[in-house]
Amino acid sequence: MYKYGLLTAYLCLKLINYSHAQDKKCMCEEVEGFRYDTDSFTNLRDKPNGKIIQKLIPDEDEIEPILMVCKAENQWFYVETSNGTWGWIHYKKIAASLRNYDGNPVTLYKEPNRAKGIQSIVKESEPLVQIINCSGRWAYVYVPKTKQEGWVEGYLLCPNSVTTCP
Numbered sequence: 001m002y003k004y005g006l007l008t009a010y011l012c013l014k015l016i017n018y019s020h021a022q023d024k025k026c027m028c029e030e031v032e033g034f035r036y037d038t039d040s041f042t043n044l045r046d047k048p049n050g051k052i053i054q055k056l057i058p059d060e061d062e063i064e065p066i067l068m069v070c071k072a073e074n075q076w077f078y079v080e081t082s083n084g085t086w087g088w089i090h091y092k093k094i095a096a097s098l099r100n101y102d103g104n105p106v107t108l109y110k111e112p113n114r115a116k117g118i119q120s121i122v123k124e125s126e127p128l129v130q131i132i133n134c135s136g137r138w139a140y141v142y143v144p145k146t147k148q149e150g151w152v153e154g155y156l157l158c159p160n161s162v163t164t165c166p
């Protein structure tokens with residue numbers, strides 16, 4: 001029950017902040033992940049390598065903050081956190097899992113366009129992926145377990161660190 005309440009609150013926050021994201025001139029849509037760091041916190045900065053404006057930490061239930069990726073710039077992402085704060089985070093600190101439940105394969109493309117050809121197919125069920133870049137509704141991801149990489153449509157990323165996404 002709690003997880004569904006959290007998801008509902010998050011979806012409402014997304015709708016409210018949609019116009020705010022447009023004001024920020026976001027280059028990416030539907031690309032979301034969670035904080036992925038072995039440290040107990042991750043710094044959110046005012047600009048790439050800039051002043052720390054917030055420390056991102058898991059909540060009391062160990063759920064990692066969800067991050068909406070707005071744009072990518074020189075290995076940094078401009079993101080909105082699940083509490084509505086905007087800032088920069090290094091790309092190595094954001095991950096997601098693929099929504100290929102029941103072992104359905106996910107296609108990774110050579111470019112952010114289905115017509116440009118297939119790079120590889122991920123057969124592993126719900127693998128962790130690192131988000132490397134974004135363009136429109138696409139994310140360039142790396143699958144550490146299988147060493148595969150390529151472009152995937154953002155809706156196939158699950159930004160929840162503890163459960164599956166709808």
